[in-house]
Amino acid sequence: MTEANGEKVSTNGTVTESKETVFTGTEYSGFKTMLSLAIWLGGIHFNVVLVLLELFVLPPRIALMVLAVQLFFMVIPIDDKSKLGSRLCGFICKCACGYFPATLHLEDIDAFDPKKTYVFGFEPHSVLPIGICALSDLAGFMPLPKTVALASSAVFWTPFLRQIWTWMGLVPASRKSFYSNLARGNNCVVIPGGVQEMLYMDSTSEVAFLKARKGFVKVAIEMGCPLVPAFCFGQSHIYKWWRPEGKIFVKISRAIKFTPLVFWGRWGTPIPYRVPMHVVVGTPIKVRQNPQPTYDEINEVHAQFLEAMEKLFDKYKGRVGYEDLPLRIL
Numbered sequence: 001m002t003e004a005n006g007e008k009v010s011t012n013g014t015v016t017e018s019k020e021t022v023f024t025g026t027e028y029s030g031f032k033t034m035l036s037l038a039i040w041l042g043g044i045h046f047n048v049v050l051v052l053l054e055l056f057v058l059p060p061r062i063a064l065m066v067l068a069v070q071l072f073f074m075v076i077p078i079d080d081k082s083k084l085g086s087r088l089c090g091f092i093c094k095c096a097c098g099y100f101p102a103t104l105h106l107e108d109i110d111a112f113d114p115k116k117t118y119v120f121g122f123e124p125h126s127v128l129p130i131g132i133c134a135l136s137d138l139a140g141f142m143p144l145p146k147t148v149a150l151a152s153s154a155v156f157w158t159p160f161l162r163q164i165w166t167w168m169g170l171v172p173a174s175r176k177s178f179y180s181n182l183a184r185g186n187n188c189v190v191i192p193g194g195v196q197e198m199l200y201m202d203s204t205s206e207v208a209f210l211k212a213r214k215g216f217v218k219v220a221i222e223m224g225c226p227l228v229p230a231f232c233f234g235q236s237h238i239y240k241w242w243r244p245e246g247k248i249f250v251k252i253s254r255a256i257k258f259t260p261l262v263f264w265g266r267w268g269t270p271i272p273y274r275v276p277m278h279v280v281v282g283t284p285i286k287v288r289q290n291p292q293p294t295y296d297e298i299n300e301v302h303a304q305f306l307e308a309m310e311k312l313f314d315k316y317k318g319r320v321g322y323e324d325l326p327l328r329i330l
Contacts, residue, residue: 021109023134023141025097034271036095039088040168041128042270043161073159078166085167086138093138093168096130100234100272104134104141105280105316112143117182118284119220120189121305122149122230123208125197127239127263130272131232132189134279136169148181149189175219182223189230190216198243198259199250205326206236206313210306217302224289227301229282229309233320238272239263278320282312 028036050070054063079085096102112118122132132149135142150173156162171177173194181188193209200207220227241263243249253259265272285304290297306329313327 019108019110021106023104023106023139025094025099025101025103025134025139027101028095028098032091033095033099036092037099037271038269040092040096040164041130041272043158043164045270047159047161070159073163074157078163080166082167085163089164089167089169090138092164093133093136094140096133097139097141100238100274100277102131102134102139102277102279103320104139105278105320106142107281107312108283109143111283114144117185117223117225118144118187118228119182119216119223119225120147120187120228120230120281121216121309122189122191122232123193123197123210123309124201124206124232124236125191125193125195126201126232126236127198127241127261129191129232129235130238131235131277131279132191133168134232134277135189135230135281138169142187144187146185147187147189150178150191152195175215178216178219179223182219182225188225192216195253195259198261199253200328200330201236201241201243205328207328207330208309209330210309211330214298214302217305218293218298221287221290221293221297221301224287226284226286227305228284229305229312230279231309231313231316232277232279233317233322233325234275234277237275238277239265240273276320278316280312280316280320282308 047070050066054066058066106112120135122129122135129149133139135147136149137145137147146169148169148171151165151170153172153174155165155170156172171181173190178188178190192213192215193207194213197207197209200209217227219225241261243259243261264270266274285301285308287301288297310327310329317323317325
């Protein structure tokens with residue numbers, strides 16, 4: 001490391017000041033980066049195109065064959081320990097971190113113990129919460145071993161997307177999956193607001209649907225895992241989007257556990273706009289393990305998490321270029 005402006009700067013893009021540490025993704029070649037982003041994020045659009053071709057363009061026999069391939073990839077078992085998949089997604093993750101670029105700000109790196117297991121409460125969801133790539137062990141930023149992210153079950157029924165995102169470290173956002181991954185020592189990234197936040201998104205503020213979301217806090221207490229607030233600045237600007245309005249749309253979204261909307265990036269494609277993303281990670285909130293926590297215990301830790309998230313947002317928003325951005329906690 002070398003000294004620069006009172007900070008320690010390493011050749012891999014790491015900056016350390018006191019206990020605060022900053023990691024920034026490095027640039028990759030344009031073609032490889034675009035290809036990796038298309039593989040990672042193009043699954044939704046690719047399936048939509050296939051369905052439109054099946055309905056309106058392809059002859060019935062060919063359409064049925066294409067549909068059969070989609071159904072096959074919906075149900076075929078996935079080897080989440082695939083070496084090829086791990087290498088592919090490691091490359092994707094590093095390309096993505098260099099593309100925006102993605103920067104990880106650790107408020108206190110010394111507060112993390114690789115021998116412990118943590119629950120990260122990540123906000124916001126935005127159109128796609130792809131800022132979590134900075135927390136993945138594939139990125140090599142966090143001083144922790146295996147980290148997984150809990151995602152909507154709809155992801156794991158989407159052909160092609162389910163394969164890539166499983167290799168990227170995503171697991172179903174079910175209670176059973178949550179407990180089992182923590183029990184195995186995997187750090188878990190949870191987006192408490194989930195797809196519900198997409199119903200309240202706007203272009204002038206950030207929204208975190210947190211006040212009624214206490215399940216992740218209960219699990220953290222039951223498993224004795226420190227709770228970590230994390231927020232991603234810039235993620236809400238990497239896509240443009242259009243969302244239907246009305247009560248029927250809200251009911252449909254809740255029923256399918258997914259908020260259908262139209263979104264697009266550069267050139268109208270799934271490639272996101274190149275907007276710097278800053279993932280800020282607060283100090284872990286220690287919890288006392290209790291297999292049967294009371295409502296008061298859950299509410300107390302939940303209140304600590306909300307306060308920590310607000311302080312983290314206010315502390316960093318000016319530093320990363322969002323001085324006038326308000327946070328709405330619903």
